[in-house]
Amino acid sequence: MGWQPAATLDRLRQRAALLAHVRDFFCGRGVLEVETSLLCSSGITDPSIEPLRVQCGQSITGTRFLQTSPEYAMKRLLAAGSGPIYQVAKAFRDGEAGPRHNPEFTLLEWYRPGFDHHQLMREVADLVLSYLGTQPVEYHAYRALFQQELGVDPLTAELDTLQSVARAELDVGGLSGDRDLWLDLLMSHLIEPRLIGRGLCFVYDYPESQAALARVSEVDGMSVGHRFELYVNGLELANGYWELGDAVEQRRRFVADNQRRCVAGQNEQPLDEHLLAALAAGMPDCAGVALGLDRLLMLGAGCEDIRQTLAFDWSRS
Known part of the structure; x- marks a missing residue:
């Protein structure tokens, strides 16, 4: 019956216990819990993420966006002097549904002034291990991991070389695209499966073209780009940055994102001028990370499908 929850009541109790565990973890470390708006005046420019638009017409007019992450608002708090902060937040992304994705999901996001990405990776490991229990932890530079697993240097290899490596292992048909497309394909289809069974695997220092919001x-x-991703048993769990604090460079990247959107036939997104103003005013040197709590619960509970962790997934809401 469609009215019934997807998750069992025992699983919902596990979710409640996980939320309590997260809050206890950060309380013990003096990190402030905050809340920011779900409905925002601007979306995200990243071409790989599509925000959900809300058409308003009464007290609020025009188009608003459901947040894909609380990142921009939390950086405004950092610039205002908040100190270390975290948030358990609902996030929304269009077109993402499946065994590992739900259009509405729960993110744990936190920021640590004075940390670089290496220090934050260690804290992420502390949190995840405190919930999952003892496991091996590996740290791999992106470049070294490609060289070790595929025998190719991802930072210097020509496009033809990357295509040849992929075609030798995968049926890619008539696929075409730039270097980043082929690097992403090699990472997701060849390297990520080799990380299964190796515990927590951090991959850091990505190609400059994939820096996103990292310095x-x-x-x-x-x-x-000083960013990192965490994989646990082949599941991508977290994405973090040693944060870019340069407003001019951030605006340049936003504009470049929109140019790529236009080329791909996607909607151009308004720039978040509030964030850019906060960066211009001065955000402290910090590192930040977003971690999927639904996925962490999947790992802790041994679930194969994200819907098993949700009271009501998108098809029941």
């Missing part, structure tokens, strides 16, 4: 610097003679 960029030179490592071993190559420019890299």
Whole structure:
């Protein structure tokens, strides 16, 4: 029957216990819990993420967006002097539904002034292990991981080389695209499956073209974006940055995102001028991360489908 919850009552109790565990973890570390708006005046420009639009017509007019992440608002709080903060927040993304995705999901996001991405990775490991129990923890530079697993340097390899590696292992048909498309394909289809059974696997320092909202610097003679992702048993669990604090550079990246959106036939997104003003005013040097709580519950409860962790997934809501 469609009125019944997807998750069992025992699973909902596990969810409640996880939320209590998260709050206890951050309370013990002096990190402030905050709340920010779900309905926002601007969406996200990243072409790989599509926000849900809300058409307003009474007290609020025009188009608003359900947040894909509380990141922008939390950075405004950081610029206002909040200190270390975290949030358990609902987030919404269009077109994402399946065994590991629900259009409405729960994010745990937190920011640590004075941390770089290496320090934050260690805190992420502390949190995840405190919930899942003892497991191995591995840290891999993106470049070294590609060299180790595929014998190719992802920062210097020509497009033809990346295509050849992919075609030798995968049926890609007539697929075409830029270097990042092929790097993403190699990562998701060849490298990620090899991380299964290895505990917590952090991958850090991505190509500069994949920096997103992370700062960029030179490592071993190559420019890299200081971001990281965490995989646990093949499941992508968290995405973090040593945060970019340069308003001019952030605006440039937003504009470049919208240009890529236009080329791909996607809607151009309004820039978040509030965030850009906060960066211009001065956000403290910090690192931040978003972690999928539904997915963490999947791992802790041994679920194969995200719907088993939700009272009502999108098809029942």
